[in-house]
Amino acid sequence: MRKVYPLGHIRTPFYIRGRSGVVERLCGAFGNPEELAQMRSGEPKQPLYRVRFLQTEVWPGYRGNPEDALEVEIFQHWLE
Amino acid sequence: MGGLPAGRVEPAEHDNAEWEWRVDALMTLLTGVKGGKKLMTVDELRKNIEALGPDAYDRMSYYERWVSSITQTMIQRGVVTTEELGRKMEQIEKRGRE
Amino acid sequence: MKETGKYQPYNYFQLMEVSLRELLVEKGIVTEAQVAATVEDMRNRTPERGARVVAHAWSDPEFKRKLLADGTRACEELGLDVPALRLVAVENTPAVHNMIVCTLCSCYPRMLLGIPPDWYKSRNYRSRAVREPRAVLAEFGLDLPDEMKIRVHDSTADMRYLVLPMRPAGTEGWSEQQLAAIVSRDCMIGVAVPRIA
Numbered sequence: 001m002r003k004v005y006p007l008g009h010i011r012t013p014f015y016i017r018g019r020s021g022v023v024e025r026l027c028g029a030f031g032n033p034e035e036l037a038q039m040r041s042g043e044p045k046q047p048l049y050r051v052r053f054l055q056t057e058v059w060p061g062y063r064g065n066p067e068d069a070l071e072v073e074i075f076q077h078w079l080e
Numbered sequence: 081m082g083g084l085p086a087g088r089v090e091p092a093e094h095d096n097a098e099w100e101w102r103v104d105a106l107m108t109l110l111t112g113v114k115g116g117k118k119l120m121t122v123d124e125l126r127k128n129i130e131a132l133g134p135d136a137y138d139r140m141s142y143y144e145r146w147v148s149s150i151t152q153t154m155i156q157r158g159v160v161t162t163e164e165l166g167r168k169m170e171q172i173e174k175r176g177r178e
Numbered sequence: 179m180k181e182t183g184k185y186q187p188y189n190y191f192q193l194m195e196v197s198l199r200e201l202l203v204e205k206g207i208v209t210e211a212q213v214a215a216t217v218e219d220m221r222n223r224t225p226e227r228g229a230r231v232v233a234h235a236w237s238d239p240e241f242k243r244k245l246l247a248d249g250t251r252a253c254e255e256l257g258l259d260v261p262a263l264r265l266v267a268v269e270n271t272p273a274v275h276n277m278i279v280c281t282l283c284s285c286y287p288r289m290l291l292g293i294p295p296d297w298y299k300s301r302n303y304r305s306r307a308v309r310e311p312r313a314v315l316a317e318f319g320l321d322l323p324d325e326m327k328i329r330v331h332d333s334t335a336d337m338r339y340l341v342l343p344m345r346p347a348g349t350e351g352w353s354e355q356q357l358a359a360i361v362s363r364d365c366m367i368g369v370a371v372p373r374i375a
Contacts, residue, residue, distance in 0.1 A: 148191070
């Protein structure tokens with residue numbers, strides 16, 4: 001994940017920026033919410049992926065099953 | 081907000097007040113659902129809630145944040161003006177007192 | 179739609195709601211009737227609708243397959259009106275327990291289940307569900323064995339999630355109505371599991 005924190009409305013949570021995960025599936029193409037929030041069209045649609053992160057890789061000191069996971073939808077332009 | 085330290089989850093529930101249901105309904109209609117005229121997106125709702133500032137969660141309840149955000153969005157979109165809104169609020173408050 | 183009874187001064191936000199609504203009506207954007215109808219519509223959307231979907235999936239393996247492939251279409255097949263909903267059903271198994279949250283703003287499959295409970299929208303749930311799901315589940319009275327994997331879904335985009343819980347043992351031969359009765363809203367969010375009373 002890109003580790004960057006621009007202004008504006010962003011749907012990529014802070015807690016996974018800079019983290020690595022596995023693409024679980026392609027959800028389809030959707031309008032960019034960052035643009036839609038600013039009253040713009042959000043076109044062209046961007047690919048959206050469901051990405052799975054291991055909790056132990058997101059949170060230092062995570063307690064639980066090492067295979068516990070977090071799944072988040074991420075737009076392609078946030079993936080590295 | 082994910083991952084920030086926070087307290088116990090209180091299993092609180094409350095029934096919406098009538099005005100809260102109406103805010104909810106306005107949001108449905110203004111995003112073009114249930115036959116409403118689409119004048120805004122969920123993304124603008126979220127953006128304008130974020131724009132309320134970090135202490136909005138302390139100062140305002142869920143639907144108070146929603147009504148503020150929807151109103152702000154309508155102003156940004158030019159659907160209503162601040163002036164119109166101010167006049168209307170004065171009018172209604174006066175009406176309520178009579 | 180006027181508040182009946184003794185005069186009570188509007189608070190600022192209630193005043194804003196009335197004012198905005200009246201302006202929108204004056205400008206022909208909405209009608210009072212539409213607002214009232216939409217309120218009623220939303221009030222009638224309750225978790226029982228989701229419970230019906232779960233009960234049917236438990237009873238009909240082909241429907242379950244369809245539900246997991248395309249949640250929205252499956253709901254529509256059951257005659258459930260779910261406008262603008264992109265539903266993804268995630269299945270609990272003996273190995274995996276699913277839990278739903280929206281850390282960014284409290285997204286929820288409203289058109290299926292109705293409005294979310296206050297706790298789901300709370301800062302505490304939204305902050306901690308992603309980071310310490312097991313502790314949050316324990317507060318709900320759900321203690322899962324360490325061998326089970328917990329999968330937390332954060333609804334960051336347009337998809338909305340429904341947990342398809344495991345069908346409990348001892349429900350063999352139950353009607354769909356009986357099955358639906360043990361599927362609570364909290365089971366479909368993933369903070370509870372269905373239990374035989």
